[in-house]
Amino acid sequence: MPSKMIFINLPVADLGRSKNFYEAIGWKVNQDFTDENAACIVIDDNICAMLLTRDFFTTFSKRPIADTVTTVGGAFALSLASAREVDILTEAALAAGATEELNEDRRAEEAQVGMFGRTFIDPDGHQWEPFWMDYPGN
Known part of the structure; x- marks a missing residue:
């Protein structure tokens, strides 16, 4: 594993829809770090987006989730x-x-x-x- 990587944790409303979106733009799903709560999207060797269901995302912070739609x-x-x-x-x-x-x-x-x-x-x-x-x- 490289010495430095970045993982961008993103709350998503519909995990399946979001996985499909990122696969459609050419990024890959790492199945080793994907389950019903999260999906690891490999953008590059050292960059990943972690798509997290909104419920699961709340376990990472006590602050409210931003409404990124508005x-x-x-x-x-x-x-x-x-x-x-x-x-x-x-x-x-x-x-x-x-x-x-x-x-x-x-x-x-x-x-x-x-x-x-x-x-x-x-x-x-x-x-x-x-x-x-x-x-x-x-």
């Missing part, structure tokens, strides 16, 4: 290898039921510094921001 609770930026990969992932997410959040002012700012990004909202309201950045060595 408010933003976090923005998960994911660096990809090209602008084309950003488009491919976002288009797959939209085809699987995500909605796109457009921000033309932000796109103009990103273009000035050599970035390209898009934003999609998954069926549970979680905000994903795939992006590509033109930096030395890229």
Whole structure:
């Protein structure tokens, strides 16, 4: 196992629907860490999203779960290898039921510094921001 990994714990309303969504955009389910309460979605070798039923999620914190359908609770930026990969992932997410959040002012700012990004909202309201950045060595 790598020395560092990140696991993003996300509460979901319908575990089956959420697993299907993430599989549809090309991410894999790790069955070793998946049961009726949770599903481990492998985004990359060192990045996983843990989809947790809302009831199970409440065992991780005493604070109320944010209503991510009406408010933003976090923005998960994911660096990809090209602008084309950003488009491919976002288009797959939209085809699987995500909605796109457009921000033309932000796109103009990103273009000035050599970035390209898009934003999609998954069926549970979680905000994903795939992006590509033109930096030395890229």
